Amino acid sequence: MGPSAKGEPVIVQDETKVDVGIHLQQGSLTLTQNGKDFDAYHASVEFVAVHDGPWTADKVKFSAMGPDGKSVGVTVDLLNDTYDGPRAAVPVAIWKVVALAATSAGDVGITYTTPDPHPM
Template sequence: MDLSVTGDPVLAQDETEVHAGIYLQKGTLTLTRKGKDFVAYHALVMFASANATPWAAQRVKFTATGPDSKAVEVTVDLLNDSWDGPRAGIAEAIWKVVALAATAAGDIGITYAPPGRT
């Protein structure tokens, strides 16, 4: 490989949005939509923080295998329509995925607790 690199990378602490991806052990999380089961194997959680406010999880994009064995993407919006709190009816297992992603992204200063556990 012909590559030259200079500099010393530093994580930016003033980011307002962070995406944290995690791989899930296949078979540990099944999403059901319109009566069809999708086995999730990857989750990409989008966190945001504006004006030094605490980090909030905005959405999760799951990559899953559908009943036809093809990969699909299932997105779950986590914030309510006014963007001031969690959306009602989000399954506990999804909040666990968010907490796992926050832990994985902890090196950049994300601290996170699922709604009702602060």
């Protein structure tokens, strides 16, 4: 007998955190940390909503292949220390990863726009 299931899955809209994972084409994104290059192959973007505020991307956790051929994790924090805007100097390529994940996040009710790097 094959698998079976009952019920109708419902997405909880009052969640305060959602992770969206995406696979990256090998060689399409190289992360550099402490002078070493890492070939990213998967990204998990963490979206958060605080106090009924809009959804925003908080961090990206990358799975990558290191120069020694071993898998490593690289985390990039996206929000500044006061959580009121983007962290300075986040590379454009990482924001593109966030935008790709946000496309998938739309399927679960997350509306997201890239933050203004120069808030008033």
